[in-house]
Amino acid sequence: MSVLDREMPGVAMTPDNIRRRNLPLGTNLLIVVAALVVSAVVVLGAGIGNWLLVVVLASVIYLVGLNVVASRVEGKRAARNRMWQTLIYAACVLAVLPLASVVWTLISKGASRLDGDFFGSSMANIGARDPNGGAYHAIIGTLEQVGIAALIAVPLGVLGAVYLVEYGRGRFANTVRFFVDVMTGIPSIVAGLFILSFWVLVVSKWFNDGNPEYSGFAASLALSVLMLPTIVRSTEEMLRLVPGPLREGSYALGVPQWKTILKVVLPTAAPGIVTGVMLAIARAAGETAPVLLVAGGLARINFDPFSGGQASLALYVYQQAGDASKYAPARAWTAALTLVALVLILTIAAKLLARRNKLTR
Amino acid sequence: MGDYPFRSENATAGDLGVTSRHAQGAGYGVPPSRYEEPPIGGGGALPKKSRFSMETGFRGVSTAAGTMVLVIIVAIAIFLISQAIPAIKADSENFLTYNRWSPNEAVPAFGIAVLALGTLLSSIIALLVAVPIALAIALFLTHYAPRRLATPLGFVIDLLAAVPSVVFGLWGRDLLQEPVRDFSVWLNHYFGWLPIFGGEGPFGQSIMLGGLVLSIMVLPIVTSLSREVFQQTPGMNEEAALALGATKWEMIRVAVLPYGKPGVIAAVMLGLGRALGETIALALTLGITWEISFNLIQTGGNSIAANIANSFNEANDTGRGALIASGLVLFAITLIVNMTARAIIYRRREFRDSAA
Amino acid sequence: MAKRIEASNVSSYYGSFKAIDNVSMTVEPKTITALIGPSGCGKSTFLRSINRMHEVLPNARIEGRLTIDDQNIYDADVDITAVRRMIGMVFQRPNPFPTMSIYENAVAGLKLNGVKKRSVLDDAAEKSLRSANLWDEVKDRLDRPGAGLSGGQQQRLCIARTIAVEPQVVLMDEPCSALDPISTLAIEDLMFKLKDSFTIIIVTHNMQQAARVSDKTGFFSIDKTGDPGRLIEYDYTQKIFSNPSQKKTEDYITGRFG
Numbered sequence: 001m002s003v004l005d006r007e008m009p010g011v012a013m014t015p016d017n018i019r020r021r022n023l024p025l026g027t028n029l030l031i032v033v034a035a036l037v038v039s040a041v042v043v044l045g046a047g048i049g050n051w052l053l054v055v056v057l058a059s060v061i062y063l064v065g066l067n068v069v070a071s072r073v074e075g076k077r078a079a080r081n082r083m084w085q086t087l088i089y090a091a092c093v094l095a096v097l098p099l100a101s102v103v104w105t106l107i108s109k110g111a112s113r114l115d116g117d118f119f120g121s122s123m124a125n126i127g128a129r130d131p132n133g134g135a136y137h138a139i140i141g142t143l144e145q146v147g148i149a150a151l152i153a154v155p156l157g158v159l160g161a162v163y164l165v166e167y168g169r170g171r172f173a174n175t176v177r178f179f180v181d182v183m184t185g186i187p188s189i190v191a192g193l194f195i196l197s198f199w200v201l202v203v204s205k206w207f208n209d210g211n212p213e214y215s216g217f218a219a220s221l222a223l224s225v226l227m228l229p230t231i232v233r234s235t236e237e238m239l240r241l242v243p244g245p246l247r248e249g250s251y252a253l254g255v256p257q258w259k260t261i262l263k264v265v266l267p268t269a270a271p272g273i274v275t276g277v278m279l280a281i282a283r284a285a286g287e288t289a290p291v292l293l294v295a296g297g298l299a300r301i302n303f304d305p306f307s308g309g310q311a312s313l314a315l316y317v318y319q320q321a322g323d324a325s326k327y328a329p330a331r332a333w334t335a336a337l338t339l340v341a342l343v344l345i346l347t348i349a350a351k352l353l354a355r356r357n358k359l360t361r
Numbered sequence: 362m363g364d365y366p367f368r369s370e371n372a373t374a375g376d377l378g379v380t381s382r383h384a385q386g387a388g389y390g391v392p393p394s395r396y397e398e399p400p401i402g403g404g405g406a407l408p409k410k411s412r413f414s415m416e417t418g419f420r421g422v423s424t425a426a427g428t429m430v431l432v433i434i435v436a437i438a439i440f441l442i443s444q445a446i447p448a449i450k451a452d453s454e455n456f457l458t459y460n461r462w463s464p465n466e467a468v469p470a471f472g473i474a475v476l477a478l479g480t481l482l483s484s485i486i487a488l489l490v491a492v493p494i495a496l497a498i499a500l501f502l503t504h505y506a507p508r509r510l511a512t513p514l515g516f517v518i519d520l521l522a523a524v525p526s527v528v529f530g531l532w533g534r535d536l537l538q539e540p541v542r543d544f545s546v547w548l549n550h551y552f553g554w555l556p557i558f559g560g561e562g563p564f565g566q567s568i569m570l571g572g573l574v575l576s577i578m579v580l581p582i583v584t585s586l587s588r589e590v591f592q593q594t595p596g597m598n599e600e601a602a603l604a605l606g607a608t609k610w611e612m613i614r615v616a617v618l619p620y621g622k623p624g625v626i627a628a629v630m631l632g633l634g635r636a637l638g639e640t641i642a643l644a645l646t647l648g649i650t651w652e653i654s655f656n657l658i659q660t661g662g663n664s665i666a667a668n669i670a671n672s673f674n675e676a677n678d679t680g681r682g683a684l685i686a687s688g689l690v691l692f693a694i695t696l697i698v699n700m701t702a703r704a705i706i707y708r709r710r711e712f713r714d715s716a717a
Numbered sequence: 718m719a720k721r722i723e724a725s726n727v728s729s730y731y732g733s734f735k736a737i738d739n740v741s742m743t744v745e746p747k748t749i750t751a752l753i754g755p756s757g758c759g760k761s762t763f764l765r766s767i768n769r770m771h772e773v774l775p776n777a778r779i780e781g782r783l784t785i786d787d788q789n790i791y792d793a794d795v796d797i798t799a800v801r802r803m804i805g806m807v808f809q810r811p812n813p814f815p816t817m818s819i820y821e822n823a824v825a826g827l828k829l830n831g832v833k834k835r836s837v838l839d840d841a842a843e844k845s846l847r848s849a850n851l852w853d854e855v856k857d858r859l860d861r862p863g864a865g866l867s868g869g870q871q872q873r874l875c876i877a878r879t880i881a882v883e884p885q886v887v888l889m890d891e892p893c894s895a896l897d898p899i900s901t902l903a904i905e906d907l908m909f910k911l912k913d914s915f916t917i918i919i920v921t922h923n924m925q926q927a928a929r930v931s932d933k934t935g936f937f938s939i940d941k942t943g944d945p946g947r948l949i950e951y952d953y954t955q956k957i958f959s960n961p962s963q964k965k966t967e968d969y970i971t972g973r974f975g
Contacts, residue, residue, distance in 0.1 A: 048551065049547060053547075077608055077611065078608060080608075080610060081608035081609055081610040081611070084610040084613075085505065085609070085610065087497065088497045088500055088501050088505060089501065089505070090497075091493065091494045091497030091498060091501070092497065092498050092501050092514070094494060095494050095498055095518075095580060096517075098537075098577050099517065099521055099577075101532070101536060102524070102528070102529070102532050105532055105535070105536050106528070106532075109535075155426075156426050156429055157426075158426075159422060159423040159425075159426030159427070160423070160426040160427040160429060160430060162423040162426075163423040163424050163426060163427030164427055166423070167420050167423060167424060168424075168427060173427070175431070176427045176428065176430055176431060178700075178703060178704075178707065179430050179431055179434055180430050181699075181703045181706075182434075182696065182699045182700050182703055183430055183433070183434060184699075185631060185634040185635070185638075185695060185698070185699035185702075186434075186437075186638070186692070186695065186696075186699075187634075187637070187638020187639070187640065187666060187691060187692075187695055188638070188640065189638065189640040189666045189669055189670065189688060189691070190437065190441075190638065190688055190691060190692045190695070191437075193441060193669070193684070193685050193688040193689075193692075194433075194436070194437040194440055194441065196444075196681070196685070197440040197441055197443065197444035197685055198436065198440040201444065201681075202440075225433060228429070228430065228433070229430065232427075232430065256414070256415070256416050257416060258415050258416050258418075258419035258420070259415075261419070262419075279523075282523055283523065285525075286523070286524070286525025286526070286527070286528075287525070288525070288526065288527045288640070288641040288670075289640040289641055289666070289669075289670055292641075292670055292673065293669070293673060314525055314527045314641075317525075317527045317528070317531060318527050318530075318641055318644075318645070318670075321527075321530070321531050321534065321645055322645075329535065332531060333531070333535075336525075336527070336528045336531055339525055339527075339528065340524060340525070340528055343523055343524065343525060344520060344523065344524075347519075347520060347523040348520070351516065351519070
């Protein structure tokens with residue numbers, strides 16, 4: 001007689017019980033109905049809540065009931081397996097709900113101001129009673145700031161990744177790599193404060209007769225601080241995927257390392273690098289806090305990122321959300337929709353590009 | 362997604378002994394060639410290496426770019442400290458324990474007690490809600506869902522991570538606030554005897570609302586990292602568990618979860634870092650009070666980051682310095698949290714590479 | 718508690734790819750059966766079909782009957798976990814659970830089945846580790862991680878883990894292919910010992926090993942890549958290695974093929 005036969009008569013497999021005793025679907029549904037009824041009677045009968053509580057309580061009762069019944073029919077282990085599976089599926093449904101709500105709200109509330117005026121005008125001279133007003137200046141700001149930020153962060157990031165993959169050895173390179181990862185977690189508001197205390201409060205005074213000046217460029221600097229680690233990281237991963245023989249082939253032809261990197265390695269990794277850059281740009285375009293701190297948030301159109309302050313789409317959403325005008329929420333939601341569209345188009349394009357990338361497949 | 366990030370951390374691809382030595386040797390250790398001019402017709406010496414080559418230049422530039430990251434992190438600390446010190450000196454109260462924020466007065470008095478507490482509470486709520494769901498989704502994606510479902514769902518979760526925080530903040534304020542208020546009233550009615558659910562109202566723009574919005578933003582981070590970790594579980598360990606007669610859940614409990622534990626802890630800490638530093642979503646959803654309170658459902662609450670966004674426009678020089686000082690605290694905390702998380706991930710990667 | 722296994726007309730598929738075609742064989746209780754053949758001939762697939770590990774892979778399925786003491790394990794109402802508990806498996810590469818100690822590895826199967834009593838677990842751990850010829854080497858460090866053992870020890874730990882739940886059949890999928898000759902010898906000795914209590918089926922690349930350990934041998938082969946594997950010949954090991962009745966078997970045994 002085996003240990004299990006002695007200790008666990010229920011689970012030990014004798015020749016006759018490799019048969020599974022399955023819980024019939026009907027029983028399962030019966031438990032659902034019973035749980036709902038019990039829950040409704042308890043909740044509504046005692047008047048302690050509405051239909052939402054009925055559903056919540058019913059799910060709890062269902063889980064417990066299912067576990068008890070399944071334990072009897074299928075055995076404890078199968079019942080536990082079933083319970084966890086139910087919980088895991090339920091969690092997924094639960095997570096999709098807020099997402100669906102966000103998408104629905106964005107579209108239903110955001111569509112109201114999707115008009116030419118919104119995309120063609122700024123908030124200059126728009127008072128609390130004016131229903132119009134637009135985000136043209138904010139869109140300009142976002143595009144300029146993100147563009148400049150990319151111009152700063154992309155070369156730095158790609159070169160930094162080249163260092164990590166091609167040249168960096170030993171403890172220093174490992175330290176750099178570690179802090180690149182750590183830097184991805186720096187809160188955006190801290191990046192904003194950094195540029196505030198470094199650029200706006202100190203450096204910009206030299207160019208502006210001793211007065212600190214908010215500008216779109218300062219926002220670009222803050223965004224580039226946020227983009228840099230993301231770009232380094234994704235580029236590094238791509239460079240590592242470039243097959244060694246490709247490099248060796250180039251070295252064997254007598255091509256020096258720097259030329260190999262520029263002419264062979266980087267072009268091979270280029271699609272992947274572009275994907276990473278697009279994701280970084282998408283993230284930067286959605287940042288509000290740094291722009292709020294250093295760009296000034298101008299209400300009128302200003303094409304000059306280097307002086308006079310600027311707005312951005314994300315900041316515009318935040319400003320309109322805090323505005324007391326009854327027309328502000330509509331503007332906020334439409335701007336949010338625009339922003340999400342911009343960010344998601346970038347993200348999706350980046351992901352599709354990644355899918356076609358030969359290196360990562 | 363490749364399931365394994367490329368294995369070797371140090372060696373590989375470009376690391377060909379010959380060429381790296383070649384590159385390194387520029388400028389020193391090259392014995393002078395005896396042949397000043399190689400004779401025509403071959404058979405002579407190799408061309409001399411030039412002292413200042415493009416190689417050295419390119420190497421220098423990329424090293425500088427790599428170093429930039431360290432420079433920036435140090436610069437953040439330096440500049441925040443330099444701006445914070447005058448403000449903290451001007452503070453008439455204890456910066457760490459005082460619970461009001463009046464830095465713009467003639468006698469500035471401000472402290473981060475309320476802010477730190479609010480930051481902590483909202484982050485805890487966010488993690489309590491998000492982590493179980495995120496782990497469940499990660500398990501679903503890696504072990505339950507058929508491929509046809511897992512790929513698009515994983516994609517959607519990634520997109521969720523890309524949605525700007527201001528949008529979640531707006532959604533939380535305009536949409537989630539009402540259900541949360543109703544729920545809070547209900548909680549207050551039946552569980553008001555618990556200090557965290559007590560109070561007379563009003564309810565709604567509370568730590569709970571902020572925490573719930575944060576949880577949606579933390580979710581994708583924890584999910585995608587845990588998913589990566591669960592995917593790395595050695596298939597042979599999963600098979601070993603199954604071959605012992607484990608059910609699917611037992612297989613997960615025996616093989617997947619223990620193996621992924623350090624990675625999951627790191628994922629949770631990265632999520633915590635995100636929650637601690639989130640600004641705009643909280644600035645839009647919290648009700649702002651300056652009371653030290655553990656109440657989760659009354660309108661009120663505040664956080665370091667949200668306070669920076671909210672108070673920035675009215676701040677004078679000392680006020681700005683005070684906000685920067687609070688930001689410095691936030692920077693230090695998130696730096697520690699992130700470094701811990703990364704250290705765990707790095708240790709785990711070494712362990713995995715040496716085991717494989 | 719050893720069982721007779723009977724396969725009749727078993728075909729396995731990965732999606733639309735047919736990996737083995739129409740295999741029929743009978744394995745007597747308390748014997749060692751070796752499955753040999755060139756790479757990709759489906760012998761491992763067949764082995765994994767016996768304890769329904771085959772279907773762990775997505776889209777894998779099976780046709781035909783596979784009975785253990787006259788019960789078809791592919792009947793619709795059969796509990797897969799019960800089948801796998803009854804038919805243990807040792808894998809090609811040693812795969813102790815990396816997060817568990819030697820002790821925990823040895824009793825992992827019992828714990829899964831709900832055994833909690835410390836004394837029972839202790840006894841079972843000692844018994845299975847002894848049966849796996851590992852006890853003397855690890856008795857002083859049962860709480861150390863299983864991954865810290867040598868490859869051969871790890872494989873014996875995996876065998877201990879498998880036999881701790883006292884299955885009736887033990888399947889071994891090239892258990893020695895990742896081991897050095899000394900460890901291989903230790904495992905082969907172990908197999909002779911286990912034969913007293915278990916029915917053993919072993920897949921091996923190593924023909925000497927098959928000749929040394931097995932009572933009966935099945936030879937699998939494929940005509941060309943992409944074709945399903947077939948059972949060419951199944952007979953007493955002595956006969957297969959001295960006087961095979963099929964030309965293909967002879968070619969393979971004498972090294973003229975594969």
